[in-house]
Amino acid sequence: MAWYAPVAANVWCQALAVVLIYLLLAKATDLFIDRILRRLASKTKLRVDDYLIDFLHAPIYRTIFWMGILHALVVLALPPPWRTALPALAKTVILLGWLVALLHACNQLAEDRLAQNLSQGKIGADLFNLVKNLGIVVLVIIAFLWLLAIWHIDMTPLFASAGIAGIAVALAAKDTLANFFGGLSIFLDKTFKVSDYIVLDSGERGEVVEIGIRSTRIKTKDDTIVTIPNAILANSRIINESAPVPRFRIRVPVGVAYGSDLRQVETVLLAVAHANPGVASEPEPLVRVRQLGPSSVDCELLCWVDNPAQHGLIRHTLLLAIHDTFLQKNIVIPFPQQDVYIKQKP
Structure with a gap:
């Protein structure tokens, strides 16, 4: 055992041991999720637990491994600038891993929900995709801001310029935003869906053929398409002849x-x-x-x-x-x- 003392005193050996311990812990967690939790989830009728396991499986494994890298860097006590740069790099890899997993889960869930919504006529494909893309943009922005915080970058000038740009965009696209949020309120309130027969305030009656980003289209008995901005529909009195049942x-x-x-x-x-x-x-x-x-x-x-x-x-x-x-x-x-x-x- 004479060789043990110098090996144990070597910081590089200590760091390697830390990484191996975290790697074993990551593998044990991975097996627990894959063998036990997945088997329990397969016995339920809900699909959300399957989505959750698929989502958590890889990110948790990678996170534990990279936490081992972070711990090993602490053990090594590297000199500047590596003391701050390498831990920040490891945290960046962890953050990007979770971001990729979240984006993949959002896309997979959105595909299933889109097929369900289109079959039930609840929302148009373009509005649904816009909502999905808006959610992805929000996730990317949050990850970007978190990344700046990891690297200790001052975000005050960025927020100031973003505020000015946001005001300019909001003023220029006021009507477009009003129509978008009007369509979103129609979707959330379930006022009507595609294939429903509705009567407008103006007396026009027809079948809803599309709920779009900016407008909703109804087809009248004269085979004409009436296009109404979503902002107007969201603030109008609408009679839905197909709700709560198509009778x-x-x-x-x-x-x-x-x-x-x-x-x-x-x-x-x-x-x-x-x-x-x-x-x-x-x-x-x-x-x-x-x-x-x-x-x-x-x-x-x-x-x-x-x-x-x-x-x-x-x-x-x-x-x-x-x-x-x-x-x-x-x-x-x-x-x-x-x-x-x-x-x-x-």
Whole structure:
């Protein structure tokens, strides 16, 4: 054991021993994550734990190894400038390793979420990608600022110039930013999604075909595209005919002559609704007597359609069927009329 004392006293041997100990610790942690935690995660139905293990696996291994390098540098007690430069370099490698892992995890998660959102029509691909890229830019900026702090670089001039540039950009792109955040609020509030039928404040009605970065496009029944800036939509009253379920109620007002059998009228209207293939069976159609009007007894047929896009066509077929059936049943639809009494003077 005579050789042990000089070896143990050698700082380079001590540093190498520190690195080997940290390397063994990193390998043990890697095996624990890969063999035990991954097996436990595979037994759950959640995917977030799988993402978490894939994300943490490599960065933790590299971080422990580079922490061993940092510890070894402390043991070596190198002279300036290596005493500050090499630890800063090791910290930079650790930071960049975590940044790459975060960017990879964000891209992988974004691809899965994009496919899910596109299939459900919640958001357009361009807006989703912009949000993803914005998140990546934020991560890179945070890592850059952290990197400057590691190398002890004064960031005050940088913040001052960035503030001035930010004000200039914000003023120049005020409308663009308003539209972007309007689209983001539509996405977060789930006001509507692609394929929903909406009615605007202006009365225009159509199917949402795209939720973009700056604007939303709806397709009307005239096969025309209406483009509305997201900032306007976010501050407007919007009727979503497809929410919370893609179902729409049709109201068909019908006036019949006084003296008509109202129960027969109710039976006829319900039969017409049940015979129409476009009318949903659940909830069942209803008939309500609304008022005794000046010229007629005003009734209303209430029924549901599963596809809001077809409500105009179904209303048309219902009116045709009601008219034909009333003719067959001798149920009179009266003209507007008014009785005039002339008072004779004596």
